[in-house]
Amino acid sequence: MSSLNPSEQIELAVDAVQRFSRRDFLKLAVGSAGLAATGFLPASAAAGIPKDIRFMGDAEFKVFQRLAQVTLPVNGTKFAPLSAIPVMQTLDAALLGGMAPHELQGLKAGVKLFEDAPLKTYGKPFSKLGDKQAAAFCDAWGNSADALERGLVTALKKLVTLSYWANPPTWAALGYDGPVSKKWGLPPLGNAPMPSE
Numbered sequence: 355m356s357s358l359n360p361s362e363q364i365e366l367a368v369d370a371v372q373r374f375s376r377r378d379f380l381k382l383a384v385g386s387a388g389l390a391a392t393g394f395l396p397a398s399a400a401a402g403i404p405k406d407i408r409f410m411g412d413a414e415f416k417v418f419q420r421l422a423q424v425t426l427p428v429n430g431t432k433f434a435p436l437s438a439i440p441v442m443q444t445l446d447a448a449l450l451g452g453m454a455p456h457e458l459q460g461l462k463a464g465v466k467l468f469e470d471a472p473l474k475t476y477g478k479p480f481s482k483l484g485d486k487q488a489a490a491f492c493d494a495w496g497n498s499a500d501a502l503e504r505g506l507v508t509a510l511k512k513l514v515t516l517s518y519w520a521n522p523p524t525w526a527a528l529g530y531d532g533p534v535s536k537k538w539g540l541p542p543l544g545n546a547p548m549p550s551e
Contacts, residue, residue, distance in 0.1 A: 406443055409450035409458060414465045416481040418445060422514045424488040433527045436518070445517035464506045471495075471503075 403415045410418065422441050429435045450458060469479045472491050476483055483491060495507040518524060522532065535542070 404443065407446045409446050409453075410442070411462070413469065414462055415442060417465050417469045418442060418510070418514060420481045420483070420488060421492075421510055422518065424485060424492060425511050425514050426518050427485075428518075434521075434524045439518055439521045439524060441514065441517045441521075444520055445513055448520065449513055449517060461509075465510070468495075468506055468510060 403410070403412050407415060419442060422436055426436060426441075429437075450461070453461065469481060472478065472480050472483055472487070476487055476491070480488060480491060492507055492511070495503040498504050525532065531537070534540070
């Protein structure tokens, strides 16, 4: 059990999400492609929580799924539909699966706070809000004077967005055909410093 209070746990989780870098994103993309190719990440999930979700409970799954629908309104556009991309599986395996237990606990506390917060204004949890209400709620928290609300909604949206764009089938609509290092046969340099000018 953590000695941190729920607010401190949430702040710790938000900090962990904010540390994701471009390099982390590319690693996530390569890992997601490998998992999808082996069949561990199905192209679409049936109703309810898929069996391969290991780090999210039903409550977190509902919130992240609803947030993906609101944050990534791609259906009916040139972009890959959410039903064709394993967003929740990528989020669970590649992002949440890599979090330290205390960070994951803090994130789950933040997700619960986010889910319950609209009850006061809308009379229902976030996962039950309509599109306009959910978008308005996200915007209100994104523009809030409360740093915790701003940080939490930013972190949750970042997790969902990374989990969508990390999947190679989403790249074609952007004209991106993957990392050039593979295409050009560049050897990996690990964490080598950039050359000086």
